[in-house]
Amino acid sequence: MNTPSDLRYSAEHxxxxxxxxxATVGITDxxxxxxxxxxxxxxxxxxxxxxxxxxxxxxxxxxxxSDLYSPMGGTVTEVNDDLEDNPEAVNQDPxxxxxxxxxxxxxxxxxTSLMTAADYRSFVGA
Amino acid sequence: MTVLRKTALxxxxxxxxxRLVPFSGWEMPVQYExxxxxxxxxxxxxxxxxxxxxGRVEISGPDAVAFANHITVNDVERLKPxxxxxxxxxxxxxxxxxDFLVYRMxxxxxxxxxxxxxxxxxxxxxxxAVAYDxxxxxxxQESMLIALQGPQSEQILDPLAEAELDSLRFQGFVVTRVxxxxxxxxxxxxxxxxxxxxxxxxxxxxxxxxxLLESGASRGLKPCGLGARDTLRLEAGLALYGHEIDDSxxxxxxxxxxxxxxxxxxxxxxxxxxxxxxxGVERKLVGLKLLERGIPRQGYEILHGRVPVGRVVSGAIxxxxxxxxxxxxxxxxxxEPGTGLAIGIRGRHIAAEVVKLPFYAGSRK
Numbered sequence: 001m002n003t004p005s006d007l008r009y010s011a012e013h014x015x016x017x018x019x020x021x022x023a024t025v026g027i028t029d030x031x032x033x034x035x036x037x038x039x040x041x042x043x044x045x046x047x048x049x050x051x052x053x054x055x056x057x058x059x060x061x062x063x064x065x066s067d068l069y070s071p072m073g074g075t076v077t078e079v080n081d082d083l084e085d086n087p088e089a090v091n092q093d094p095x096x097x098x099x100x101x102x103x104x105x106x107x108x109x110x111x112t113s114l115m116t117a118a119d120y121r122s123f124v125g126a
Numbered sequence: 127m128t129v130l131r132k133t134a135l136x137x138x139x140x141x142x143x144x145r146l147v148p149f150s151g152w153e154m155p156v157q158y159e160x161x162x163x164x165x166x167x168x169x170x171x172x173x174x175x176x177x178x179x180x181g182r183v184e185i186s187g188p189d190a191v192a193f194a195n196h197i198t199v200n201d202v203e204r205l206k207p208x209x210x211x212x213x214x215x216x217x218x219x220x221x222x223x224x225d226f227l228v229y230r231m232x233x234x235x236x237x238x239x240x241x242x243x244x245x246x247x248x249x250x251x252x253x254x255a256v257a258y259d260x261x262x263x264x265x266x267q268e269s270m271l272i273a274l275q276g277p278q279s280e281q282i283l284d285p286l287a288e289a290e291l292d293s294l295r296f297q298g299f300v301v302t303r304v305x306x307x308x309x310x311x312x313x314x315x316x317x318x319x320x321x322x323x324x325x326x327x328x329x330x331x332x333x334x335x336x337x338l339l340e341s342g343a344s345r346g347l348k349p350c351g352l353g354a355r356d357t358l359r360l361e362a363g364l365a366l367y368g369h370e371i372d373d374s375x376x377x378x379x380x381x382x383x384x385x386x387x388x389x390x391x392x393x394x395x396x397x398x399x400x401x402x403x404x405x406g407v408e409r410k411l412v413g414l415k416l417l418e419r420g421i422p423r424q425g426y427e428i429l430h431g432r433v434p435v436g437r438v439v440s441g442a443i444x445x446x447x448x449x450x451x452x453x454x455x456x457x458x459x460x461x462e463p464g465t466g467l468a469i470g471i472r473g474r475h476i477a478a479e480v481v482k483l484p485f486y487a488g489s490r491k
Contacts (some may be wrong), residue, residue: 018339036145037162039443040421042472058472060421062161062443084419099207
């Protein structure tokens, strides 16, 4: 299981990378592996508001559908449209090409209250 | 606490990196490499499934056929030796107790119930056997059932089987030796593809499993789990108990009226099913194809205009067609292929169309 140490993590298995006041969000390697083949990702539109730990979309694997929760609150500035045709990027590269949304965050300070890579690894028991 | 049962192939599943899940009291592989890769392997080449969780019940004795004809809707009299028949056991009110294949041996019958219904079926059979000279035996523990499915199946199994497989027709079976061990080979399956189910002694099953995977690898054979089994059967329009059929659904509603042989003078559920056929039913099972992106799931609402008219009973992405497909019950007037409906998915109405089942016709002969 891959958990890059430069990211922060949520208990709902999302990761966040904060650059200035822009947060990039995706799901973790652990989550994609648990879900199996991802076949469809439903994402919000640019400009949509997202609450902290609010649902911003859904990820559909062959057998299951899971809501996506945003670890930080803010406004969507960019969505990864490539996932429309290549949802498998979430399986193949969850921290890279499999990113989902970018947010202009309301409170950048909330970042440090999220789990570190070490916290997340112990959270999932790895 | 429920202790999950393990098949004789459990160690093989672990060694192959399978993800194991509880299923009808068994710990079974849901996937190895991934559902999509396994699904495509079965459609294009072949897949190997451990289906030993399925029941195996033998009915013998002088009244075996008469008894089977009493408890099932299809006509066992018309079943020739070494052939099988898809049939249902129904309640008095026509609700489906289980669906299964009945195999006819020269002197006995063999029934293969769903794993989750095995004990219920056995109780039902025994309760209704009082007036018949039959013996009902549960052989589920003594043997393993391995399914080899896909267009390459015959080429993969042929070198190991003593019998000539090319003369074995679909729904037929043969008592033969496979890998030098006594086996029964059924030409059947649950994927829409050509294929076989091999009834094999439990103590030799792991050796056969390894040998098939080894000899089939060059033809694209992959081990496959219950996940792919479900998407394959849904594409092939095959009913799954607890979804398209259960004890509150009758076979006419489920599109299985063809199995019900009302010419038989007596069988459990006949009066109710005669009524349902004569008077018609209010709801019917339909295939649903999504016209927009989205995946129907069990329990989602089916809408006509903005009015809820039914619920999805099975849903998935179709790996072969690349779109969302499902089945569900709708009022008969909305059951015609081409009817425009919608599925409620996370608060949105996604356009869908009624289509004829199956969604995909495979290599099944």
